[in-house]
Amino acid sequence: MSEHAAPPEGADFGHDFARALDAADPLRPYRDWFVYADDTIYLDGNSLGRLPKGTPARLQEVVGDQWGRSLIRSWPRWTEFATAVGDRLGREVLGVDDGQVAISDSTTVNLYKLINAALDLRPDRRTILIEKDNFPTDLYVVQGIAQARGITCVYLDSDIDRGVDVSLVADALSDDVALVVLSHVAYRSGALADMVSITAAAHEAGALTLWDLCHSAGSVRIPLREATADFAVGCTYKYLNAGPGAPAYLYVRRDLQSQARQPIWGWFSQRDQFGMDQQYAAADGMARFLTGTPNMLGIASVDEGLNAIADAGIGQIQEGGRLLTGYAQLLADEWLRPLDFAVASPRQPSRRGAHLTLHHEQAWQVCQAMIARDVVPDFRTPDRLRLGFSPLTTSYDEVWRGLDQIRQIVQVGEHLAFPTERAAVT
Numbered sequence: 001m002s003e004h005a006a007p008p009e010g011a012d013f014g015h016d017f018a019r020a021l022d023a024a025d026p027l028r029p030y031r032d033w034f035v036y037a038d039d040t041i042y043l044d045g046n047s048l049g050r051l052p053k054g055t056p057a058r059l060q061e062v063v064g065d066q067w068g069r070s071l072i073r074s075w076p077r078w079t080e081f082a083t084a085v086g087d088r089l090g091r092e093v094l095g096v097d098d099g100q101v102a103i104s105d106s107t108t109v110n111l112y113k114l115i116n117a118a119l120d121l122r123p124d125r126r127t128i129l130i131e132k133d134n135f136p137t138d139l140y141v142v143q144g145i146a147q148a149r150g151i152t153c154v155y156l157d158s159d160i161d162r163g164v165d166v167s168l169v170a171d172a173l174s175d176d177v178a179l180v181v182l183s184h185v186a187y188r189s190g191a192l193a194d195m196v197s198i199t200a201a202a203h204e205a206g207a208l209t210l211w212d213l214c215h216s217a218g219s220v221r222i223p224l225r226e227a228t229a230d231f232a233v234g235c236t237y238k239y240l241n242a243g244p245g246a247p248a249y250l251y252v253r254r255d256l257q258s259q260a261r262q263p264i265w266g267w268f269s270q271r272d273q274f275g276m277d278q279q280y281a282a283a284d285g286m287a288r289f290l291t292g293t294p295n296m297l298g299i300a301s302v303d304e305g306l307n308a309i310a311d312a313g314i315g316q317i318q319e320g321g322r323l324l325t326g327y328a329q330l331l332a333d334e335w336l337r338p339l340d341f342a343v344a345s346p347r348q349p350s351r352r353g354a355h356l357t358l359h360h361e362q363a364w365q366v367c368q369a370m371i372a373r374d375v376v377p378d379f380r381t382p383d384r385l386r387l388g389f390s391p392l393t394t395s396y397d398e399v400w401r402g403l404d405q406i407r408q409i410v411q412v413g414e415h416l417a418f419p420t421e422r423a424a425v426t
């Protein structure tokens with residue numbers, strides 16, 4: 001099933017088959033590591049991952065012991081926390097050696113820091129390439145920086161379901177392109193970009209690459225090392241299960257670190273922070289990409305979220321995601337295609353992350369009807385239902401029941417009772 005979503009031997013569309021898949025699933029024991037508060041069918045772990053059972057106690061330890069009892073005396077153990085947990089995330093999730101990842105700020109702020117750092121490394125080049133369907137915050141940050149620097153932003157005309165391919169990028173590269181900003185897994189369709197070939201094409205043209213890993217970290221293997229990718233950013237609240245507003249991470253390839261400078265010269269990136277010098281001097285290594293005081297509670301939560309991933313291993317998680325999306329695609333083809341749904345993700349599981357997107361003209365109404373039945377998907381403009389399967393926490397039973405609920409809703413037209421106008425906040 002992992003390559004072409006062909007039904008496994010003896011597959012049928014009955015509920016028992018979903019239960020049998022769960023019984024044989026090597027990732028099944030990890031469900032016990034997470035909180036399932038009720039019977040909600042949760043197909044949105046790629047927006048906000050479930051709460052690991054260990055996190056409340058871990059936060060209580062940081063609050064009660066480290067803060068409550070030890071107060072400021074906890075700083076010696078906190079100073080290295082952003083880079084130590086960054087190293088762990090780098091090893092377990094990004095597949096890179098220590099000293100190249102730090103936990104810091106939000107994805108948006110890290111984009112700002114690293115795009116500026118990259119442009120300063122290519123001062124004679126005046127163009128940034130970005131996919132036109134990249135995540136909005138990536139687009140907005142690039143637009144703001146392009147305007148402030150008076151440089152050009154060129155949009156790659158990618159297909160919203162198939163994403164970017166190497167020829168699209170290669171055709172747009174020139175000796176004026178400083179930086180290529182792309183998502184590894186597309187937020188809308190889940191399309192997986194060929195990081196290795198695209199980075200090679202960019203490097204051949206003398207450009208740098210910055211990868212947004214928000215939808216790939218914790219769902220697929222990320223070939224940063226193999227690609228010799230230059231920069232990357234990502235969030236921790238999706239498949240990394242660190243919770244709402246948990247801090248993001250950034251990756252800078254080791255050999256670029258001594259030349260790269262980010263523009264927010266905060267005291268946590270100062271060489272001798274407590275020397276209180278009046279003149280800024282950038283620290284060595286990943287510390288130079290920090291800004292102000294890191295969020296210790298947030299970093300503890302990132303560290304806690306990494307436990308299950310480290311135990312299961314990213315290879316097994318990737319395979320689990322392919323099987324879950326493959327199974328969902330089988331059910332969607334069988335049950336939902338006759339109801340005017342179409343798969344709007346690459347059909348081959350190996351060409352996508354761990355979510356499956358379905359096109360339907362009334363996707364917004366279907367989404368609301370599902371939520372009214374305690375089935376939580378995501379809606380994505382213009383008319384897409386996005387179903388996120390988190391390999392550590394989503395069961396085949398949940399997939400079966402979730403798709404069955406969609407079938408039931410649309411068969412009887414239950415969704416038509418919901419507003420057609422999309423609410424401003426979703």
Ligand SMILES: Cc1ncc(COP(=O)(O)O)c(C=O)c1O
Nearest residue numbers: 106107108135137187212214235
């Ligand atoms: C691909 C991608 N990039 C960036 C972000 C947002 O980053 P931030 O954590 O700064 O809100 C998201 C949020 O969902 C995302 O999906």
